[in-house]
Amino acid sequence: QVQLVESGGGLVQPGGSLRLSCAASGGAFWTYTVGWYRQTPGKQRDLVASDIPGPITHYSDSVKGRFTIARDNAKNTMYLQMNSLQPEDTAVYYCYVRVPGTNFNYWGQGTQVTVSS
Numbered sequence: 001q002v003q004l005v006e007s008g009g010g011l012v013q014p015g016g017s018l019r020l021s022c023a024a025s026g027g028a029f030w031t032y033t034v035g036w037y038r039q040t041p042g043k044q045r046d047l048v049a050s051d052i053p054g055p056i057t058h059y060s061d062s063v064k065g066r067f068t069i070a071r072d073n074a075k076n077t078m079y080l081q082m083n084s085l086q087p088e089d090t091a092v093y094y095c096y097v098r099v100p101g102t103n104f105n106y107w108g109q110g111t112q113v114t115v116s117s
Helices: none
Strands: 003-007 010-012 018-025 033-039 046-052 056-059 067-072 077-082 091-098 105-107 111-115
Touching: 003 091, 003 105, 018 033, 018 091, 018 111, 033 067, 033 077, 046 067, 046 077, 056 067, 077 091
Parallel strands: 010 111
Antiparallel strands: 003 018, 018 077, 033 046, 033 091, 046 056, 067 077, 091 105, 091 111
C-alpha cells in the first residue's frame, strides 16, 4: 500500500511559476514510475509528465519546455516545477506512482492550480 500526499497548488498569475510536491509513504519508491496528471471539470484526466527509473522522462506537448518533473528518492518525493504558467494550465493536478510489474496506479488527493490575473 502506497499513500501519496500532495502540496503546492494555488493561485498564480499568467507567466508565473509553481512547484507541486508529492510525498510517498510505503514501498520502494526508487523503483516506481511516477508522474502527474491533470483534470478540468467534465474532461478526462490527462498525463502531464512521467518519470521511469533510468531515468526516462515524458512530457505532454502542451507543457514541454515549461514543466519539469523531478524525484528525490531519498525523500520519497516527486516534484513538478511549472514555469510560464498560462490560464489553460488551470486544473486539478494529481500525482501517481505505479509499482513495477503492475498496471495499478496509486493516486494523490489532487491539488488545485489556478492561473488567472
